[in-house]
Amino acid sequence: MEKFNHQSLSYKKSQLLLDQHCLNSISKQMKTPFYLYSVKALENNFNNFLNSAKENNISKPIICYALKANSNLKLLKKLKKLGCGADIVSGGELKQALKAGICPTKIVFSGVGKTRDEIRLALDCHQEGIYSFNIESIEELVTVGEIAKSLGKKARVALRLNPEVNAKTHKHISTGGLGHKFGILRQDIEKCLKRKSLFKHVKLVGLSMHIGSQLTCLKATQKALKELCETALLVNELEFLDVGGGLGVPYHPEQGVSPINEYMKRISSTIDKHYNQKRPAGAVIPATVFEPGRYIVANTGVLITEVIRTKTSGPNKFIIIDAGMNDFVRSSLYDAYHHVLPLKKNRTKNEYVNIVGPICETADSFAKNRALQRVKAQDLLCVADVGAYGYSMSSVYNMREKIKEYVLGTNGEIL
Template identity: 55%
Template sequence: MKNILPSPLQYKNNTLYFAGIRLDTIARNKRTPFYLYSKKTLRHYYEYFSKSAAKNGIVSPLVCYALKANSNKDVLSTLKTMGSGADVVSVGELKKALKAGIDPQKIVFSGVAKTEDEIRFALKCGKKGIYSFNVESIEELDMINSIAKKLKTRARVAFRLNPRVNAKTHKHISTGNKTHKFGLLKEDILEAMDVAALWTNTNLVGLSIHIGSQLTELNATIKAIEELSKLALKLETPLEFLDVGGGLGIDYTAEERSKLASIDTYMKAVSDAFEKYYYSKTDHCPRIVFEPGRIIVGKMGVLVSRVVRTKISDSNHFTIIDAGMNDLIRPALYEAYHEVLPAQTSKQMIKTDIVGPICETSDCFGTGRKLPKLNAGDLVVIDNVGAYGQTMASTYNERQIATEYFI
């Protein structure tokens, strides 16, 4: 697979198309802004991810799609029909996954603040409860054990290891260092294994890691798998699975496009790391679980907006659009880059700042971008919004949550 990942957007005769349909045709009679998703692109990435795992010799791979990236019901239903499981971090996400028909025995529950009600609900899903709780503290394990005892059942749990690695990503989405709130240190896990009172109604079935999001290089991933393998080999309990989390990135910028690890490169690195650090040292062969999010849905979606007006302030040119940071918070929160594309191209370009209607200076989608001179009512598209667009949206400034359309 090439590093340049497929997109549903394409220009034909200077006109922008989405999934083979003219954007202005799609937008006709639709209120802007709105999110627009391509089912073909979604299917492409899930199929490529799962097939690449098998092709690279991953043992019995289970793909648990991370709902936090995009929890649209049609997205979930499509992934369910393709065999996907789910990674959830709240009872709300769990209920959405179940409503989409995803088997509880393909669902892992992550997150540092699982409540009693959430744990109880997860234990009562289906006949056996969920596939596993990814436990992030000893206190959480104690709570799960206690609730399972009251329900006269047994809970399947996996320790989430904090492998103490620094992932090269934005500091707000790095999760694998000891200063982060996520996971347990190796020594704490080993100590908990000897506390009999924690295991009266729990079964340790796996170990997991997740070191961050928008990962574009794999050194930290390989190091985390090494630490995961070392811990697994120390445990006397035979494990059903080892969970490598998610986080594989997509290309938002030309720089990322040039250095981005492809899905195949990622799968080979995972396979080689487990062979080197785990399988070569034991006859035990647990399955590998993945929790991809952005890599599955990021490229399938865009945010469609219209120009409200333009404004000149001395040497500054502003293109004011009707989409705001409440619709896509990544640029304001992470200083993230997203391409802004006009529905019609032109050879005559100007430099302009693309800004939204929110009463915050940070409500800006790009500064000094080269775009045609746009007029009120013209359509623009903010690209790569399939992940962490709608799921992070808000009603700030009492604005409505934008509608999602699935092509």
């Protein structure tokens, strides 16, 4: 079986534990497949993120958790209690954030395709509207202004810079390049700032960026942040700089640990060097907004699945499980690596297998040529680190029902 070193998962007397609670025992209460999330891991991740920002002298850090990673209501309520805000990309996510009790004045709205109804909803949900619309185009800025005027309000906005950098990540989740649909080029922001009529019914309160997800190489992040700072100097005063999210987490055993401290260190030093030391005389130091998603929830979640049967086809050994790519698509869509662990260790010799689901697609695969102990029908397996972009990207493809989500409390109770 593969080697792994995990914050929340461990073996004791051959039983797989999540936060020291036996997954085999827990699974007897549920129908597989299902998601299970750890509150303890969630709280640890949020506190680690915030403490790292403070330890690296980040000015007034504001954490707006990205709901697209995982919008489970029970997790959102826990984050709200910790003081967390929200980064949303749809009207549905706005409603979910509000349902969790997150204050509108801690919500930023990103995304290139905000509809008029979504913009109106965000402006109407609070007397002052939301904390900010992250504006992705001049055309969107015009639309937000028109709707704010019709409601007799002034919308708070941040212009999202496209810094023209290519992050070292999967091509599907890179968002800061010239050919990407996201953000506004610097030269277009410069032109926009000169058009005072655009800001009659909106208030420019910040600048933002977001260059991609699962970022572990931080060179592009630092370069993009330098561009953001230099663009910010064109504005007399801003309430905040939004540095986006996307900080990567270690899925593969060879990836080590998340570069959280290095990430915060680079953000702090870059903002200080390229903005704080050059900002207009008398201008206050802006707050720093973060939009983490994956870092907060990835390692909180496991997917528990049952072996339906095994199959040998020539040199190929298949482990067919009851979870499919409709339940968890990252392995199929991104060829992403996730630990697959038996809930109970046995003494059989490892064999190299392909772990696949029941969907009628060859892409329906969780692991290829993976070392695993010998398993049989009705054995249970755990797919680790599925808290981010697991359930939120699931579907009913092949007319399969959506699977259940459960939350493991700090005392082992199922919430």
